[in-house]
Amino acid sequence: MIAFSSPLWLAGLGLLPVLWWLHRRASRGRTLVVPSVLLFRQAQAAAGDAHGVRRLDASFWRRAALIACFSVALAGPGIQGRGSKVAVWIDDSLSMRSQEPGGSRMELGCRILAQSLTARGAVTATIESLSEPGAARRVTPPFSRESVCGDRPIGAPQLPLVRLMGRGVEHWLLTDGANPVVNAWATQAPLSRIVQIGKATENAALTRLAARASLADSTRLDLDVEAANLGTRVARRTLTVTRGTTQVSSAPLSLNPGAQVALRLTLPVDGPGALTARLDPGDALADDDLLTLDLSQAAALAVRIDPACAAPVRAALLANPGIAAAKAGGTSDITVTCSADLAPADPGFALRRGGQSRALDSRPRWLDLDLIDQMRVQIPLDRLHLRVWDHPLAAHPRDEVVLAAGDTPLAIRRAGFTHTLETNLDLEDRELAADPSYPLLISALLERATGRELAGGRVDARRLAASRIAPVTTLAAHAGAITAPARLDLTPYLLAVALLLLALELIFAALTLTRDWRFYRQPS
Amino acid sequence: MARRTLTAAAPVSEPELKAFARVAGRLLLAQAPRGAGTQALRRRRGAGLTPVDHRDYLPGDDLRWVDWRQSARLGRPIVRRFQVETSADWLLCVDASASMLAGHLWHRAREISTALAFALLDGGNRVALRLYAERVTGLCPFGRGPAHFARVARLLATHEPPQHGADSVLGACVAGISGRPSLFVISDFLMAEDPTGDLGRLAEVCGQAYALQLRSSRQHRLAERGPLSLVDVESGRRIAVQSGLTVERSAVAAAEALTARLRQFCAARKIAFGTADAAVAWQHILLNHLRQKVA
Secondary structure (H helix, E strand, O other): OEEEOOHHHHHHHHHHHHHHHHHHHHHOOEEEEEOOHHHHHHHHHHHOOOOOOOOOOHHHHHHHHHHHHHHHHHOOEEEEOOOOEEEEEEOOOHHHHOEEOOEEHHHHHHHHHHHHHHHHOOOEEEEEEOOOOOOOEEEOOOOOHHHHOOOOOOOOOOOOOHHHOOOOOEEEEEEOOOOHHHHHHHHHOOEEEEEEOOOOOOOEEEEEEEEEEOOOOOOEEEEEEEEEEOOOOOEEEEEEEEEOOEEEEEEEEEEOOOOEEEEEEEEEOOOOOOEEEEEEOOOOOOHHHEEEEOHHHOOOEEEEEOOOOOHHHHHHHHHOOOEEEOOOOOOOOEEEEEEOOOOOOOOEEEEEOOOOEEEOOOOEEEOOOOHHHHHHOOOOOOOOOOEEEOOOOOOOOOOEEEEEEOOEEEEEEOOOOOOEEEEOEOOOOHHHHOOOOHHHHHHHHHHHHHOOOOOOOEEEEEOOHHHOOOOOOOOHHHOOOOOOOOEEEOHHHHHHHHHHHHHHHHHHHHHHHHHHHHHHHOOO | OOHHHOOOOOOOOHHHHHHHHHHHHHHHHHOOOOOOOOOOOOOOOOOOOEEEEEEEOOOOOOHHHEOHHHHHHHOOOEEEEEEOOOOOEEEEEEEOOHHHHHHHHHHHHHHHHHHHHHHHHHOOOEEEEEEEOOOEEEEEEEEOOHHHHHHHHHHHHHOOOOOOOOOOOHHHHOOOOOOOOEEEEEEOOOOOOOHHHHHHHHHHOOOOEEEEEEEOHHHOOOOOOEEEEEEEOOOOOEEEEEEOHHHHHHHHHHHHHHHHHHHHHHHHOOOEEEEEEOOOOHHHHHHHHHHHHHO
């Protein structure tokens, strides 16, 4: 593919129509008075269509080729060689959405990338995302901002291993240098070019908005709102919290550089709409000036408890702050049944019992958690005195076994039903009920039945360091040297052709002058 | 001939005319029409028959011309031969059409005509001048002497060809010619019609004819390049050509062809034909032409 280093010189091709016009104008016959046209009658036949179809003479094509060659040669044409493949790593962090003069950092950077890829003469470019390393996308020329970047999601960087980055391609990085983790990775990665975009430094952000049911009053919610100034100057903002269309709070904030403030509010559980916190006025990064929280998950879970359930089960359920007993005649989120016969269509948490209770003969474990999470869970299954009813649980192929002892399922989430969990653990065992971890076990099973965290009882939305937009360092120095472009420069050849044409033109002119001189010099 | 009568209007200075007349006198007289057995000499006023040489008597010779003294001395009849005083009428036909304005043709034709008239008048001949275009536009009847030269010179000095139009018709000079005068035609012969026809008719009514074709590079040189619409200065005809060296060479070839055709025609009609470039001085043109004829 032919690329031009100074394409503005191609404007010289605009002289071609002018040249055509000049030749066309010159070819129009002018009137000349001669002593006698008899001498030119023979030439008249040779002129033929002098006033008919105007054909452009060879001099036009010679001069047109001369102009074209000069214009194209000065534009610096070159043929891109094969093998110039580029892998572009794009920093998708939130700070890349910061607004700079001319657009967002992502837009500006992608525009520079497109131009750089075109100038580099890349035959293909693989667009890699730091937030989604596996979602590579291959683009080919012509490169544009849209083709290079498109609509990119925002995500925290998941940096690829440096040693796994291919050596056969050039690696480029587009970042704003605001994330120290990315910066550290960039210093180690074999990057040929680093496009660092962005100069804005001032940004105040909402870093957290959390709500949980009040422990003191189940009819209210406790709110935590945190804001931080990640810029270099004092930031003065107004923090406004609204629920739906109702303003809950509005407070002025004055944040020193690096400072973080937290506000605690309380509001009733019942209420329409989502909770929104907003900082005004906006700054370079508008995305972190707003946080929205769905409060539907913050209210306590209404549970209807089967009267057949044993007292320890009821007590453990009601002790959970995220659970509230459903009112008589009111609606409930889930039903806890304790029965030997449970209709499969009934949603809820089913404690099956029947037959004799016996101790487990193997260690139980959560199958929906990996090993590390097993260790994090504060329920010592090994130490608990767990027993199981003889009534076996039959797991269908699409059912999910969440708790098992060896090959024996102990808790199954039924496929095709919501909020349905069956267990044949003997949760009414007195020895088990006396264990401090008993309520946690009940809560863990219920969480798996509802798919909702009950123990914490909190919903929150938070941001971490992604709201830092000030470039931490200049990364250009860490870019490796770009190898000489595999590019065949056509300029010397075109210049040679142009000079040849010029010489030809001069020779023609000299020959014409010489012929004319000899002709006119001799007497008639 | 009284030189004081020469007019200052003549396009050629008096010393030049005198110098030319001395040289051209003999050439003109050598070509003057004369009878058999005569020698062309300058005519002298009041001069009679003058013996020149002798030859053997031939049957039919007038016995009055027998030189008895020589016959007795040589022992056979000898007759005398005499110089004959000759004079002629010369008709100068000069092309005064618009085409003569190109390349100083008219200027050169005027100089040549003036000098020729002076030389002829100086030799005692009668000279008439006719300037023609599509008709006779200037006329000076036969006459002799300095006063007549003054009229001829004044006519030549004051006459100017038209800037355009006025085709040249040599045949216009035919009317009114009597006595078979000698003819001298000066023209570029660039005529819409074939000039040989008019030249032939003119030569028929004249005794001896001379034709001088004046040419100039301006006749075939085009001042501009590219396609041109050429307009004939006389007829106004237009033709389209693609100007260039090839065209001009073609025009030169056409001019050469015209000259060759004229030369061939004049040779057949015993018309003394010559051609000259108007850029050459008039003395050279006339002397070369007359010398060529003598040779």
